[in-house]
Each structure stands twice: as structure tokens, then as C-alpha cells.
Amino acid sequence: MYDQPLPAVSFQAVTKRYGPVTAVDKVSLDIAQGEFFALLGSSGSGKTTLLTLLAGFDKPSEGQVMMSGVSVSDVPPHKRQIGVVFQNYALFPHLTAAENVAYPLKMRGVARSERDQRVRAALGLVNLSDRLDAYPIQLSGGQQQRVALARALVFSPAILLMDEPLGALDRRLRDQMQQELKRIQRELGITVIYVTHDQSEAMAMADRIGIMSDGRLLQVADPQTIYAAPTSHFVARFIGECSILCVKSTEGGWDYDIAGARQALSSPAVGPIDIVVRPENVSLRSPAKEPIEKAFSVPATIQEVIYLGAGWRVALKLSDGQSLLANVMRGDDLAGNLAPGAQVIAQWQPTSVAVLPAEG
Template sequence: MNDLPLPAVSFQGVTRRYGAVTAVRDVNLDIAPGEFFALLGPSGSGKTTLLMLLAGFDQPSEGQVLMSGTPISDFPPHRRRIGVVFQNYALFPHMTAAENVAYPLKMRGMPRDERDKRVHAALGIVSLSDRGASYPSQLSGGQQQRVALARALVFGPDVLLMDEPLGALDRRLRDQMQIELKRIQHELGVTVIYVTHDQSEAMAMADRVGIMSGGELLQVADPETIYASPANHFVARFIGECSILRVASFDGGKGYEISGARQLLPTPSTVPFDIVVRPENVVLRSAANPTPMDQFCVSATIRESTYLGSGWRVSIELEDGQSLLANVPRRHELAGNLSDGLKVSATWEPTSVAILPTEAST
């Protein structure tokens, strides 16, 4: 007997077409109860379309959407027990914060006394108990966002959808709200589906991340796996900074050669492959300081360096003409001596690279 709970949300073979344009293509995805799930991708990738299909503002061309095992395609939006927070908040300017939060309860015909109790509790959750009488124009952007969140939570939804909710805030306030959203989500245990094109938001907040491009769901995994083991070239380039290097395999894929240097792989590859190297995993040394003969390293030339405060981001050119990014911390032997044209050597651990089938092989 299977005692696992049903997914809070399930997309089963979901496709959405608009004429000749396919916005979402054959998406299969289960989201667990209480999970904070982020849909991440560039504009036009299909992530907001998936949200609209779940919320009931659109219908799939093929496939079905389920909540807790029940197909909901025939349910109108108000019967789906889904709260929605948009980027522009959509607050009524002529209503106070409390009246905005009470609006969905009023539309459901809830008695005034019960409405007042729920509104007070919802404003307390978002730390705005003392601003219920304020109008949106009297609130900061972050406070307006909290009101919109309280309105989405006040009726006790099973699922909370958030579409770029922090996009209108400055970076400092976004960072603060990320912490608040995670606190509230843990406190309430509500399932959150969070749409964003900001990878730092998704990686910082989500239990799992789904990467979308061209209407397709390319990879679903926890943030650490997405970063360390991307499924393809698009995911590798989209998440963080990296260098994707062409290499030649040897001994049947047991290792690779690049710029005359060889490195064994922890797990052999059976197909032609490229390697993904993150800049924080690259160690640079001055070419004047010899590297031990038994240590893997490649010769390179510095082409550009950018100061980041905590150190430098350096672009180097390998002897075969490929570019590689590396981080140089402030106390590094090369700090302050990163002039263009400087000869260096670069090394990285074999366990720090990700292996991807070459784009021609995928």
C-alpha cells in the first residue's frame, strides 16, 4: 500500500497552443504538499502560462492539471482554493489595507465578524497589524507587497501562486522579502509555486527548481543539483556563471584532454562530451611558479579582470583559444597583479566539473 501523499499539484502531459505558437509543450510535473517550488526561465519560456493554467485563467490544449489527485480543468478559478500574488500587486487604491485583504472573503459571503478575525490574523502574519487603516498610496512598495500576500493567504488556500512578486522592489528590499516569504511559507506550511526569471531568488528560496525554455521543462531538481549537475548547455549557462569547454576524450571516455593537459573523470562518459567549469572552482597561479608535474593544469593568458569587492572575476584564454572564467580572492598571490597578457596556469579538481553531451550529441 502506498502511503505517500498525493501531489498538491500535478501537470500531466500539459500542452498549451495559441494558434501556431506552442507556449507550453508536454509538461509533466508533480509538486508535493508544503513544497516551495520555483519555475525559473527567461521571458517567454512558458512559466507564467503554466501558472495561468493552474489558476484557471486559461485551459490546456492537451493534458490535464490536478490538485490533490482531482482534475480541475473544469473548475472556475474561485473553486480552486488558490491564492495568487502578481508583480504589480493589483491592490484597490480606494480601499484600505484591511479592506483589500478582506475582499476575497467578502466575495465568498463570509460574515463580517469572521472576516475581521481573519483579516487581523493575515495582517499579523505579514507584520502589518498596525497598518490596516492605511491606503496603498500611504504604504511603501514592500508594505504593498505584504498586503497583496495577506490577501492571497486570508482564505486559507491550498496553493499559493506568485508571479514575479518581488520584481518591482529594489535589491535590498527583495533580499528582505525573500527571508520573510520563506518564514511565512514555513509557518503556514502552504504549497508555493513561485515564478521568476531571477536565478538568485529561485536558488535562495526554493526546495526544488524547474528550469523552462521554449515552453519545455528542461530540468527539475534541488538548487544544489541544478547548479552542480546541469542537464544541458542551456541550464548550465542560465544558472550562475560558468565556462563550457570543448575537450577530447581518451581511453574510451575515462578522461579528457584540453590544451595538452589530461585529467581523469570520476565516472567515464560513453558519449562525446563538453565540460562545465564554475569560476569559483578554478585556481590560478602565476606561470613563474611551477606546478607539480603530477598535477593537472593548463596554461593560459589573462585577457580581462573585473573587481567585485570580495575579489576579481578574471577571464583567461587557454592555448587552444577557448575562454575560461576564474575567481581570484583578495589575498591571492595574484591579487593586484592581474594585468592583461599575464601568463598563468589554471587547475581544477576532477570532481568539480560537470559533464554534458556535446550540443551536437544532445
């Protein structure tokens, strides 16, 4: 039997308090070697605090921070072999791109000849070989971000921490840098811990995502699982758009009833439940048209229609007063014939919903 490799990072019941405020609350989390892990949450959720505890800029009030099986809670930041990239880049304005990237090596006493070689390699990795002598003011925002990334990678850190690194870039540059970051991470095989409040960023890049709220880690899973099978109302609402419907379980928990329609569950529900329905899983048909086989169907009234280019977002009202969102794409039967007040049948496959204990 082969031994399992030690996690690159392990938070073991870590808590951080600032006076009466608990910023991180008993977080336990293992991050594998070579994993791209995203910490996702709104402002004040505790994700950046967790990053500062790992980087060594602060110490936990309780618990242990481990790197490759060794506690680093008392190890100073410069001895942790961690590269850090922040949103503001923090480049020295009086130094060239090459000099900025060389700075961590200079502080570590690396010889000039080796420094030059490693700086050129690092700037080549981020496609800036032709801007070695440019000062930050002469670089675009995306280029400055690349210099900051090269500086974080030049000393071959074991772990790369990134705190909202793309937040200052426009959408086009963010999309480009997402691809670049994934390419570099794959080439180097480095462990990346990426903090963001942007769900699309996390979904596009991460191997796994950890959702944080009020200092607690609510769910950790791969992007597909987080999206399709959230374990709480908060996670369901935080990742993508959804409708959360209050339903009544029947037949010993094997069915649920909503607005007079009944649908079977794949496994029995215990106690009151809600269901999570994503708008892309909801299709609409005319009441006169035959239903899709095995699909759950419920009558609805169109409240609002929003044109999205590739299709329409339709807000619906069920007969019991609950709201439901649906996507209608070009080519669908009702495309172009949607109007507020129209009566339709909303339908979805039973396997496309997530079941949660009833909120409250």
C-alpha cells in the same frame, strides 16, 4: 507500508497552444504538499502560462492539471482554493489595507466578525498590524506587496501562486521579502509555486527549481543539483556564470584532453563531450609554483581583470583559443598581481566539473 501523499499539484503531459504557437509543450511535473517550488526561465519560456493553467485562468489544449489527485482542468478559478500574487499587486486604490485583504472573504460570504479576525491575523503575519487603515497610496512598494500577500493568504488557500511578485522592488527590499516569504511559507506549511526569471531569487528560496525554455521543462532538481550538475548547455548557462569548454575524450572515454593537458573522468564519457566549469572552482597559480595535488592544470593567458570588491573576476584564454573564467579572492597567492598578458596556470578539481554531450 504507508501510502505516499498525493502531490499538491500534478501537470500530466500538459500542452497549451495559442493558434500556431505552443506556449507549453507536454509538461509533466509533480509538486509535493508543502513544497516551495520555483519555475525559472526567461520571458516567453512558458512559466507564466503554466501558472495560469493551474490558477484556472486558461485551459490546457491537451493533458490534465491535477490538485491532490483530482482533475481541476474544468473547475473555475474561484473554486480551486488557490491564492495568487502578481507583480503589480492589483490592490483596490479606494480600499484600505484591511478592506483589500477582506475582499476575498467578503466574496465568499464570510461573516463580518470572522472577517475582521482573519484580516487582522493575515496582516499580522506580514507585519502590517499597524497599517490596517492605510490606503495603497500611503504604503511603500514593499508594504503594498505585503498587503497583496496577506490578501492571497487570508482565505487559507491550499496553494499559493506567485508570478514575479518582487520584480518591482529594489534589491534591498527584494532580499528582505525573500526572507519574509520563506518564513511565512514555513509557518503555514503551504505549497508555493513561484515564477521568476531571477536565478538568485529561485536559488535562495526554492526547495526545487524547474527550468523552462520554449514551453518545455528542461530540468527539475534542488538548487545545488541544478547548479553543480546541469543536464544541458542551456541550464548551465542560465544558472550562474560558467565556462563551457570543448574537450577531446581519450583512453576509451575515461580521460579528456584540452589544450594539451589531460584529466581523468570519474565515469567514462560516451561520444564527444563538453565540460562545465564554474569560475569559483578555478584557481590560478604562477607557472613557477608547484601544482595542487590531483588538480587539473592548464596554461592560460590573462585577458581581462575586473575588480568585484571581495575579489577579482579574471577572463583567461587557453592556448587552443577557448575562454575560461576564474575568481581570485583576497588572500589568494596572485591577488593584487593580476595583469592582462600575464601567463598563469588555471587549475580545478576533477570532481568540480559537469560533463555534457558536445553542443551541436
